[in-house]
Amino acid sequence: MIAYILKRLAYGAITIWFIATATFFSMHAVPGDPFNEAKAASPQLRQNLMARYGLDKPVTEQYLIYLRNMLRGDFGISFTQENRQVNDIIREHFPVSAILGVAALLIAATGGIIGGAVAAHWHNRSPDRAMMIAVVLAISVPSFVIAALAQMAIVRANDWLSFPLLPVAGWGGISHVWVPALVLGLGTMAYLARLMRSSMLAVMQSDYVLTARAKGLSDWQIFRKHQLRNAMLPVVTELGPTIAAITTGGFVVELIFAIPGLGRYFVQAIQQLDYTVIMGTTVFYGAFLVLMVVLIDIAYGLIDPRIRLHGDGR
Amino acid sequence: MKAPESLLSVRDLNISLGGQHLVRSVDLDIEAGQCLALVGESGSGKSLTALSLMRLLPRSAKISQQYILFEGQSLAAYSEAQWRQLRARRIAMIFQNPMTAMNPTMRVGQQIAEVLCLHAGVSRREANRQAVALLERLGIVNAAQKARQYPFEMSGGMLQRAVIAMAIACKPALLIADEPTTALDATVQAEVLVLLRELCNEQNMGLLLITHDLGVVRRMAQKVAVMYAGKLVETGAISRVFNTPAHPYTQALKQAMPSLTEQRDSLMAIPGTPPDLSKPIAGCAFAARCPQAMNVCARQQPADYLTAPEQHAKCWLWDPARTKAS
Numbered sequence A: 001m002i003a004y005i006l007k008r009l010a011y012g013a014i015t016i017w018f019i020a021t022a023t024f025f026s027m028h029a030v031p032g033d034p035f036n037e038a039k040a041a042s043p044q045l046r047q048n049l050m051a052r053y054g055l056d057k058p059v060t061e062q063y064l065i066y067l068r069n070m071l072r073g074d075f076g077i078s079f080t081q082e083n084r085q086v087n088d089i090i091r092e093h094f095p096v097s098a099i100l101g102v103a104a105l106l107i108a109a110t111g112g113i114i115g116g117a118v119a120a121h122w123h124n125r126s127p128d129r130a131m132m133i134a135v136v137l138a139i140s141v142p143s144f145v146i147a148a149l150a151q152m153a154i155v156r157a158n159d160w161l162s163f164p165l166l167p168v169a170g171w172g173g174i175s176h177v178w179v180p181a182l183v184l185g186l187g188t189m190a191y192l193a194r195l196m197r198s199s200m201l202a203v204m205q206s207d208y209v210l211t212a213r214a215k216g217l218s219d220w221q222i223f224r225k226h227q228l229r230n231a232m233l234p235v236v237t238e239l240g241p242t243i244a245a246i247t248t249g250g251f252v253v254e255l256i257f258a259i260p261g262l263g264r265y266f267v268q269a270i271q272q273l274d275y276t277v278i279m280g281t282t283v284f285y286g287a288f289l290v291l292m293v294v295l296i297d298i299a300y301g302l303i304d305p306r307i308r309l310h311g312d313g314r
Numbered sequence B: 001m002k003a004p005e006s007l008l009s010v011r012d013l014n015i016s017l018g019g020q021h022l023v024r025s026v027d028l029d030i031e032a033g034q035c036l037a038l039v040g041e042s043g044s045g046k047s048l049t050a051l052s053l054m055r056l057l058p059r060s061a062k063i064s065q066q067y068i069l070f071e072g073q074s075l076a077a078y079s080e081a082q083w084r085q086l087r088a089r090r091i092a093m094i095f096q097n098p099m100t101a102m103n104p105t106m107r108v109g110q111q112i113a114e115v116l117c118l119h120a121g122v123s124r125r126e127a128n129r130q131a132v133a134l135l136e137r138l139g140i141v142n143a144a145q146k147a148r149q150y151p152f153e154m155s156g157g158m159l160q161r162a163v164i165a166m167a168i169a170c171k172p173a174l175l176i177a178d179e180p181t182t183a184l185d186a187t188v189q190a191e192v193l194v195l196l197r198e199l200c201n202e203q204n205m206g207l208l209l210i211t212h213d214l215g216v217v218r219r220m221a222q223k224v225a226v227m228y229a230g231k232l233v234e235t236g237a238i239s240r241v242f243n244t245p246a247h248p249y250t251q252a253l254k255q256a257m258p259s260l261t262e263q264r265d266s267l268m269a270i271p272g273t274p275p276d277l278s279k280p281i282a283g284c285a286f287a288a289r290c291p292q293a294m295n296v297c298a299r300q301q302p303a304d305y306l307t308a309p310e311q312h313a314k315c316w317l318w319d320p321a322r323t324k325a326s
């Protein structure tokens, strides 16, 4: 198991290096630079930055400087916000994005697993049909539309109750988390529900479920002890890519709900061509996603003994 | 001669599924400590018959019978909860493929212990201990360690023993084995069969053995029932049915098998195909493939004729009227 984890981490490191390199060179391929804009940095800051990042040096040298700084965990200073370290921006705003993302993921995973199991249990009957229609809607309607509809619904509800049940936007307490997290997780939830449904249907047809019935177990006992874990396996494998979807989806949802998360800064930085912020957050997000995928692989190993016992690379 | 006490007795069992009348008017009698073999080609309805004896058929299946008596009790009106009490405790089943019959993400010992916890009401620790003891009794060395393994870590033969351990954990009165050795290689097959016979003798357990293999039937069973297209065409004592098969289908089976000691799956070697069961069949289902078919065969169903002591066949050849005429 340890060898297995180390191997995954090594692959992860290579992936991050690849992301960093690709970002660096594509940034250099983009026309224009942050100093051209009127709103850009003061001559003083500009001077310092030029020196520090060797912006007057050849690209390969800049690349090496950039890699060296990154290895030390230093993503540099923002080009557009004087004296603001990229590290500080991440430290301050990533937790907000993380809370939103984790909440969205939890909602998506529990909702998807329960929804899929319910649909499979009533296969081809009305709960299943309703669920599948909802799934198609949730997957095909873009999240900004759902976000707007959700905000409208909140406004209506607050008006009707004549006291604010839920805040329409902003950040602060628990009450600010639910709606954006649900909006953010909805597509993923639908996708996972569909996955769970088909894997549950396959499990229900399996020989070992017939064996379980022949043991005299009740439907609920069979579901809990024999169906759930096996049906969840494909869902857990899909959680990795799912986290990527939720992270990128977060950019939009944070903007719409005025949530001060890292995603909003990322979008802003792109608009302002703030090199260091773009590169720093990209690499950070890349590293974060890679780590998540490794964690999910480990979780998968815990659920499926076949992976745990065979994949340990002994 | 006094008939042995009947453990399970079913009359006129019918099963329909998806508009097909798949099991047609089947009568079964199984005695304690004895083995009844159910043979017939693929798709003849053997598994459906077996599953119906534990009410494990798909929900959409329609099932009816004149009566079903087990240990002197009528099961016809049993509720699902009552059936659950019966399953594994009084009637247990072994399925064909041990590789898929076990939950892949649960330890083998735990899967056996689960039955004991459920029906014997013992603690989990005691159930685990008994599970290991069962595996040991079925000839698994190092049973305590094997009990902690997952199904994918075991060989087919060992898994089938584990499946049998699971089935006999509560000492059922009737064991149904649906092709218990088809997925195993020849030497393991023989071992498993010996094991099953010992269990019948030791625990006075009735065994319904479903198989393609006439060699297995000869070694294991006292009685045999031959199924064709959902109907039992011939039933009787082993020696009768093997030496003097009365029904042309049984005769063809015997001929298709050059040597009964040779273990081969040869039930397919009869020319023609079984009839379509989605339409009602007027006469004998085998008529179209029967070398001795007469006019009456395709028109009218034959009755169940006594062809010799302890041997019955559903075939017009044994109609007393015809016998007298010729």
Ligand SMILES: Nc1ncnc2c1ncn2[C@@H]1O[C@H](COP(=O)(O)OP(=O)(O)OP(=O)(O)O)[C@@H](O)[C@H]1O
Pocket (backbone or CB within 6 Å): B017, B018, B022, B040, B041, B042, B043, B044, B045, B046, B047, B048, B049, B058
């Ligand atoms: N769940 C089901 N739905 C519809 N038809 C079924 C179902 N299960 C079995 N059948 C049909 O019932 C018939 C009898 O099936 P059964 O499994 O009892 O045959 P069998 O004698 O056990 O054959 P085999 O030797 O291949 O196991 C087959 O024609 C099969 O197609």
Ligand SMILES: [Mg+2]
Pocket (backbone or CB within 6 Å): B046, B047, B048, B178
């Ligand atoms: Mg079968």
